[in-house]
Amino acid sequence: MARYTVTVDGREYDITVEYRSEHYRMTVNGREVEVYREDLQRGRSLLLIDNTSHEVDIRYNGGDNERIVFMQGTDVPLQIEEYNLAQLRKTAGMAAGGAKETMIAAPMPGLVVDVRVAVGDNVKKNQPLAVIEAMKMENILKARTDGTVKAVHATKGQSVDKGDKLIELE
Amino acid sequence: MARYTVTVDGREYDITVEYRSEHYRMTVNGREVEVYREDLQRGRSLLLIDNTSHEVDIRYNGGDNERIVFMQGTDVPLQIEEYNLAQLRKTAGMAAGGAKETMIAAPMPGLVVDVRVAVGDNVKKNQPLAVIEAMKMENILKARTDGTVKAVHATKGQSVDKGDKLIELE
């Protein structure tokens, strides 16, 4: 049996999974759920969760614990951890996946047209940090968590490639 | 340089192929043709034949020399041989791909509802040889070439699996 802590949209799910003859027996916050799973090509799967049918596509999203689950036409970003590790983390007072969110990298090649913070600034979650122009559109990079600006690697007018480090928070 | 004999719909093409910087230089019955090829996934390719654009899907069709080329919404069955081998074959007075067509096998699981020939019968190309019922439909198996019935393995009322030998011609 495995036990995971999954965080979706600020809600936390305590999930256990066990494999029983051809299906998965799970508990979700204590409630029992029966799931059949059919492997589809290229990382997709078909799930029958208590007989409701779902075609699911799961991909990594940054850190080890980050996933995006695509189902019902919607991308659902979430964090998944081993239950024990999540308990340790919570004891230490950290947010799920928090440690992964401090480096702001260029999500695409483009031109830095604005840098809106300096080292030492305190920033709030969703605060604009920099603006990159690409595909003729201005794209605003925002803080994913509250924090303090530790380093600014980007300068206005600079061309950047995908993945270039721009701003570090702490 | 490679040289092939391709037979399509009773027409024969003498084709040479040579690889030159990033494209293929070909002759088709003596006429020069320039082709660019882009590999697509799962055995498909995109060809620019003298700048006309074609998405192409090629699969084997029975014997080594048999292909089905799917392009422009059409399945095109053809035979392709090394030029030298085709010359030898023609000297021997055989038809292209002729040797491959003598075994009639069940193309699908089903029930043999009729056998219309007996050993020793002379049959013409496209003459019905047997009838198999599957998917609630009767399917008529026809001779692919003229010939003589050498053996009949199928009997009326028999259940057959895909690939079972039914009738042999010679």
Added chain:
Amino acid sequence: MAKKIRKILVANRGEIAVRIIRACRDLEITAVAVYSDCDKSAYHVRLADEAYHIGPSPSSESYLVHDKLIEVARKCGADAIHPGYGFVSENPEFAHRCQAEKIIFIGPKAETISRLGDKLVAREMAINAGLPVVPGADIGENDFNIALERAREIGFPVLVKAAAGGGGKGMRVVRDEESFEESLQTAANEARSAFGDSRVFIEKYLDRPRHIEIQILCDTHGNFLHLGERECSIQRRHQKVVEEAPSPVMTPELRARMGEAAVNIARESDYVGAGTVEFMYQDGAFYFLEVNTRLQVEHPVTEMVTGIDLVQEQIAIAEGDPLSFTQDEITFRGHAIECRIYAEDPDEGFIPSTGELKHYRIPAGPGVRVDSGVIIYNEIPVYYDPMIAKLVVWGKTREQAIERTRRALEEYRVSGVRSTIGFHRVIMDNEKFRAGDLSTRFLEEEYPDNDYHQMSEALGEKAAIAAAIDKFVTERKIALDPVGNGRQKSNWLTWHRRANLRSFGGSH
């Protein structure tokens, strides 16, 4: 009596299950799929809100088993069952069973299904309702002399048909008196073995009829409407292949007359729901053929020209709603054509072709609707009808609809199995088809040798080129270091390296 339906069990598979699930979605009704062993990852299972396994792959052990369908409906709390076409759709016992279990059967009353399902009874009802029928007669059991007398009255050739028949089984054309007795006997035997009912009847044989059918919609409040016609003359072995609306021979006056006839038999049979009244048409006259008491495969062409969603209307009728429009409010716009795309090999007598869809891409764009039962990497199973999709195309004019259909057929990509796409292209290019000169004998007259393989020389040459390059590339890839051919090999490797860096067209 109006009852809002909240959950529908779709007792079918393939494209029609997908079609019904889509209608449920559009009405915010929960759609429940059922599946046999081989359908566990089928498209209808993926699209449905819920899905239940109902047994092994053969339909006689899954989709046809009344008990299993009812069990799933009770278990999941479905208010209603939609049977689609085929399987249990025209089975009066199943409709009865639903009624007994207090589950809404989306279709006509069991009694209506039962009566219209018997061709002799249906013919009687049509006559009572004043519909023109082909001159013919019930010839009773084994009474050959009476039968011969009737056949003489009608005049040869005559058609012998099974009362319980369908799909051409137990049907025979008899051209002269000499072969009459034997044909009658054979037809009766065939009918007994196919339907367990040896009753046959005879009809005047029409030599070049068109098949024209009228779509009807009837609610539980006594409203009987028709939605115009579909022409389905292009048939192969009594199976429709291409359908269109309107019919190229239709006039508003003829449509009104045929529509009235269809509504009359609907009234006579106390019809409720969507149905189709089939007619033969020849030389300006039409004759009643039969009523199909269910949704037809070709219903989308009517949807496209009328703008009315027939499955949504079926559900509304089943909920007890009156129809939301009158006969006068039904209007027709443009022209729609449906091609039934089968996994069959037209070069081998349309033998079904099974296997994995290694590539599958549906056409799209202006006027194109695809009702597909499959998606890429699905298997075409051996157990069911091998139809993979319906391509339905709308155009402002018949000509535009044909051109758009051709375009869509060319865009369609099916590989892994053979398909009838190329066969349909041939039909779209046929001059008689383009002129609207149709009859049910169209295919046998135009393609007497079953040779649909009308490939242009240009296409043949390009296919030859494609095959040659493919062989060249494949053999060079296999023989990475062919003896005495180092130069060619290194060129090839260079090509591969450069292909990643440089443009496809090069610097020409």
Added chain:
Amino acid sequence: MAKKIRKILVANRGEIAVRIIRACRDLEITAVAVYSDCDKSAYHVRLADEAYHIGPSPSSESYLVHDKLIEVARKCGADAIHPGYGFVSENPEFAHRCQAEKIIFIGPKAETISRLGDKLVAREMAINAGLPVVPGADIGENDFNIALERAREIGFPVLVKAAAGGGGKGMRVVRDEESFEESLQTAANEARSAFGDSRVFIEKYLDRPRHIEIQILCDTHGNFLHLGERECSIQRRHQKVVEEAPSPVMTPELRARMGEAAVNIARESDYVGAGTVEFMYQDGAFYFLEVNTRLQVEHPVTEMVTGIDLVQEQIAIAEGDPLSFTQDEITFRGHAIECRIYAEDPDEGFIPSTGELKHYRIPAGPGVRVDSGVIIYNEIPVYYDPMIAKLVVWGKTREQAIERTRRALEEYRVSGVRSTIGFHRVIMDNEKFRAGDLSTRFLEEEYPDNDYHQMSEALGEKAAIAAAIDKFVTERKIALDPVGNGRQKSNWLTWHRRANLRSFGGSH
């Protein structure tokens, strides 16, 4: 002057190139694609009859280079060039060049493009043609005092706009006199750097306008028709996101008035071809905004409600044919909605998302049209607008169109890149949208924090379950023989073996 076009060079890429190629196919015209380095296996290249490479990936070195386009047209013998939208479509020099080279430019005359492209000139023409315009004024160069006086006459807030502008560049709302001078200066600077033209003008600022536009078609024989309106109020950063026809506020009387206005400016500008006259609408009044001298992205919604193929009409007009219908023959049926599906991440401020489409499956079924520029395994390149497809859905009523759009969005499968599919689902569920209560400020008012991520708790829980099973399966696969866990391993292997033999649902 009628000249049959036999070959068209499509000077564009993506969905609009695909759209135009389809129209060519439907008219049996040879379609020629052009492609840059990164587009060598793009869908438009695969669909075209011929394809020519025109340079490196950046559009400034390929799709925008007049010489290359003309060179290909001459080389392949194209009679005409269709520019689509964007790229060279509204460039009067390119239209001129085509004329000089005796190649038909499918669009209005260069002179018309040039005059209507200048917002100040277009505004003058609209006033001359009797169209209502938003109170405003040309404020000349740097004459601040006159500008302020005009602004006071109009009344604050006012909108400062660039004469050469577009896409929101050089546009500023000025709420009071204090910030007027600075805003004017900034707008002029922005306009100079964006368009090389610092001229700005001011207009009365409407606080909750709708964006309603009229489609026009004008032939070379003096026929000027309109095809009704499209409502495009749902915008993000001045980019349309959802468009529909008809507008929820439209009445036949208002349509006739707006249509007449649109036809009047078409006449005034000697318009030929398809075009769009854009208006703002507020409180029962409408005001001229600008004319787009090309096919619009959102043209399919008009096609779906009128049944008229706009690209085919463009080509017929370019051939010199008179329009084949009159204003009275244009009728409207049902309702159509378009969602622009972008490869963007709505959770990250709509940042473009590039990469390979690892999975891609378009929706289908009743009412659904997908104009997609991509197919499975294509790359979304970094160089161009990241729109991947337009989902256009027709319904008999607006409500049915919305429900079908929701269904189609749920069927859509895009993976490998982020997309705006979920964002559109949120809009389709929005109560104000469903009520038709729209304005160009809809998105900022309804989603002030840019938070479109309105996931249901039920979906969140199911995603959590999916992630947990995925992690469980993945880790068990990696750790084939976990220490001290032999029993679990053997269970797992058994499962794999049995999965091939037994049914998915098992024996429950």
